[in-house]
Amino acid sequence: MNNWELLMQGFSVAFTFSNAMAAFIGALLGIVVGAMPGIGAAAGVSMLLPMTFKMNPTAGIIMLAGIYYGNMYGGAYSATLLNIPGDTPAVVTALDGYQLTLKGKAGKSLATGNYASFIGGSIGIVFLTIFGPLLAEIGLKFGPAEVAALIFLALTSIGWLLGDDPVKGLVAACLGILLSTIGIDGASGNARYNFGSLNLIGGITFVPLVIGMFGFSQVLEMISDSKEFKVDGVKKLSIRESMLSWAEFKEIFWPSVRSGVLGNFIGFLPGAGATTGSFLAYILEKRIGKKRHTLGTGEITGVAVSEAANNAGAVGSFAPLLSLGIPGSSTSAVLLGGLMMWGLRPGPLLFESNPDFVWGLISSMYFGNILCLVAGMAVLPFLVSFLKISKRVMIPIIMVICLVGSYAVGNSIFDMGVMVVAGVVAFYLKKQAFPSSPVLLAFVLAPRLEVSMRQALSISQGSLWVFFEKPISAVILICTFALLLFPVIQKLIAFSKARKN
Amino acid sequence: MELAINLIIFLLAGYWCQQGLMVYSFWNKNQPGSGFIPVIFSVILMAFTLMLILKEIRKILKNRSHETRQATVLSLSDLRPLLPVVYTLAAIVVFRFAGVVVSMFLTSFVWLLCISKVRLAKSLIISVILTLMVYLIFVMWLRIPFPRSIFGF
Numbered sequence: 012m013n014n015w016e017l018l019m020q021g022f023s024v025a026f027t028f029s030n031a032m033a034a035f036i037g038a039l040l041g042i043v044v045g046a047m048p049g050i051g052a053a054a055g056v057s058m059l060l061p062m063t064f065k066m067n068p069t070a071g072i073i074m075l076a077g078i079y080y081g082n083m084y085g086g087a088y089s090a091t092l093l094n095i096p097g098d099t100p101a102v103v104t105a106l107d108g109y110q111l112t113l114k115g116k117a118g119k120s121l122a123t124g125n126y127a128s129f130i131g132g133s134i135g136i137v138f139l140t141i142f143g144p145l146l147a148e149i150g151l152k153f154g155p156a157e158v159a160a161l162i163f164l165a166l167t168s169i170g171w172l173l174g175d176d177p178v179k180g181l182v183a184a185c186l187g188i189l190l191s192t193i194g195i196d197g198a199s200g201n202a203r204y205n206f207g208s209l210n211l212i213g214g215i216t217f218v219p220l221v222i223g224m225f226g227f228s229q230v231l232e233m234i235s236d237s238k239e240f241k242v243d244g245v246k247k248l249s250i251r252e253s254m255l256s257w258a259e260f261k262e263i264f265w266p267s268v269r270s271g272v273l274g275n276f277i278g279f280l281p282g283a284g285a286t287t288g289s290f291l292a293y294i295l296e297k298r299i300g301k302k303r304h305t306l307g308t309g310e311i312t313g314v315a316v317s318e319a320a321n322n323a324g325a326v327g328s329f330a331p332l333l334s335l336g337i338p339g340s341s342t343s344a345v346l347l348g349g350l351m352m353w354g355l356r357p358g359p360l361l362f363e364s365n366p367d368f369v370w371g372l373i374s375s376m377y378f379g380n381i382l383c384l385v386a387g388m389a390v391l392p393f394l395v396s397f398l399k400i401s402k403r404v405m406i407p408i409i410m411v412i413c414l415v416g417s418y419a420v421g422n423s424i425f426d427m428g429v430m431v432v433a434g435v436v437a438f439y440l441k442k443q444a445f446p447s448s449p450v451l452l453a454f455v456l457a458p459r460l461e462v463s464m465r466q467a468l469s470i471s472q473g474s475l476w477v478f479f480e481k482p483i484s485a486v487i488l489i490c491t492f493a494l495l496l497f498p499v500i501q502k503l504i505a506f507s508k509a510r511k512n
Numbered sequence: 513m514e515l516a517i518n519l520i521i522f523l524l525a526g527y528w529c530q531q532g533l534m535v536y537s538f539w540n541k542n543q544p545g546s547g548f549i550p551v552i553f554s555v556i557l558m559a560f561t562l563m564l565i566l567k568e569i570r571k572i573l574k575n576r577s578h579e580t581r582q583a584t585v586l587s588l589s590d591l592r593p594l595l596p597v598v599y600t601l602a603a604i605v606v607f608r609f610a611g612v613v614v615s616m617f618l619t620s621f622v623w624l625l626c627i628s629k630v631r632l633a634k635s636l637i638i639s640v641i642l643t644l645m646v647y648l649i650f651v652m653w654l655r656i657p658f659p660r661s662i663f664g665f
Binding site: 062064178182185199203204227232234406407408411414415427434438442461465468469 | 528549592620623
């Protein structure tokens with residue numbers, strides 16, 4: 012069957028009542044969670060992950076995917092109305108979005124965000140439909156050496172790209188790898204680093220860890236920053252006043268398309284994700300856009316490029332996740348953990364062994380994206396009162412969800428303790444500018460890295476040349492080393508320039 | 513604070529490395545052992561944290577007096593987030609003995625009323641709705657075998 016037929020088959024899966032409902036609920040929950048300032052997609056998906064345990068894997072992942080891209084829509088709302096991005100990708104949206112709010116055009120800004128999100132999301136889904144299977148075909152040619160090299164590159168770029176300091180990003184990635192070594196060694200079957208605890212023989216359970224790192228740490232952050240959110244300058248929003256005129260729509264259309272393509276490409280790269288995509292799209296618009304001189308002063312184009320890029324990036328991160336089993340962002344790492352819990356193994360074979368699942372998910376995105384646009388416009392009149400929900404009320408709600416969710420995976424009180432410890436550690440690491448996403452991504456990827464690396468070395472009788480003999484792994488490793496050495500070279504150039512001056 | 517965190521990570525990586533070399537074997541019969549990956553990445557981690565430690569020490573030495581004053585202020589505010597940690601640990605103990613319904617109601621209600629200073633009626637309404645949601649989703653729908661109280665829920 013070709014892609015088109017598989018996609019049509021996927022639609023028949025996506026349009027069953029349970030899957031359509033899952034997409035609808037996911038999109039709605041995503042918008043709501045995304046609009047909550049500071050919670051973010053990874054926290055939203057991880058806290059809601061336990062709710063999908065009872066569902067079949069397809070419905071479960073459709074719902075989680077809906078939460079993810081719904082979150083990208085919702086992130087723009089608090090960025091526009093409060094100047095506090097609901098998630099990091101919406102940081103750029105706040106630049107022009109909040110200025111528009113101050114000018115009394117909050118409705119226009121939010122509607123622009125919705126339209127641009129739809130355009131970016133649609134571009135991302137079309138590209139995923141075309142390039143996802145192609146990437147999987149390339150992935151089929153990978154042996155253990157190539158897989159190990161690819162994961163090594165992913166871990167390096169994740170550590171390098173996330174956070175302000177590459178060294179801290181790499182420290183976080185290494186920490187995630189060490190955490191993943193707790194429990195049974197996948198290659199030999201021996202227990203290790205369990206500190207004599209029976210609870211740790213199976214390793215650290217993924218869901219409590221992720222809920223703690225992204226959900227519970229959020230509670231601690233809210234406590235440490237007691238400032239309340241305030242919706243200034245907007246009393247009421249109506250759909251009619253928010254609608255864009257034809258001229259305004261024309262103004263945002265091409266920049267949104269351009270940013271969508273760029274954001275989607277960035278989303279394909281591990282670690283770069285939606286945030287980098289929206290930043291680069293904004294920079295590109297600042298260079299070549301018609302409104303480049305007034306960008307940042309409250310232009311709907313500024314909101315459009317950021318939102319289109321972050322939505323396209325979010326969908327783009329599904330391509331390496333589904334085709335190679337490599338998550339592109341922390342949220343897709345949570346999704347990967349969810350897939351593994353259901354016994355699915357994302358990677359090149361997933362397209363062949365579970366076509367119903369993969370194409371059902373991709374098809375649901377077309378439907379979910381339309382749902383998000385409709386729901387995004389429908390919630391506009393209620394947004395102002397919704398964003399007035401106080402932090403003081405949100406804290407115990409998140410706390411309860413974290414507690415119940417972390418217990419629900421393994422019915423274990425120990426997991427609740429893991430959640431609390433993970434939250435505290437993530438909070439203090441974040442406070443010292445250590446990004447927490449690389450910890451999670453490395454935790455998810457490291458077991459595969461270890462198995463592939465050891466398989467490759469066993470085949471080659473312990474010779475490290477196995478990683479350089481094959482062209483694919485050699486090229487990947489050269490890229491990895493270049494990435495690792497780049498900060499050093501940069502510093503050397505700066506040093507020599509300073510000496511010259 | 514940063515120095516302490518880096519030091520803890522450094523020591524942790526050292527422990528991982530020592531265990532990987534001494535207990536789980538790094539290399540065995542021309543093949544990597546269980547300690548192979550832990551040793552490689554713990555060594556990398558030690559190198560990176562050492563870099564950060566040295567950087568931090570240099571920074572502290574550079575502005576000694578200023579840093580000391582700042583560190584005292586920071587240490588007090590750093591302890592504030594521990595309040596929900598202690599509270600959550602207490603909630604877990606209550607959860608173990610009083611069951612999910614009672615504990616989750618108390619967790620939300622006591623926090624809203626005593627710490628968030630939300631009005632009694634509003635605290636009660638939010639807590640009841642939240643507990644009901646937890647009960648419907650996790651107990652009724654997902655059928656998670658939560659600990660139960662003497663009342664049977």
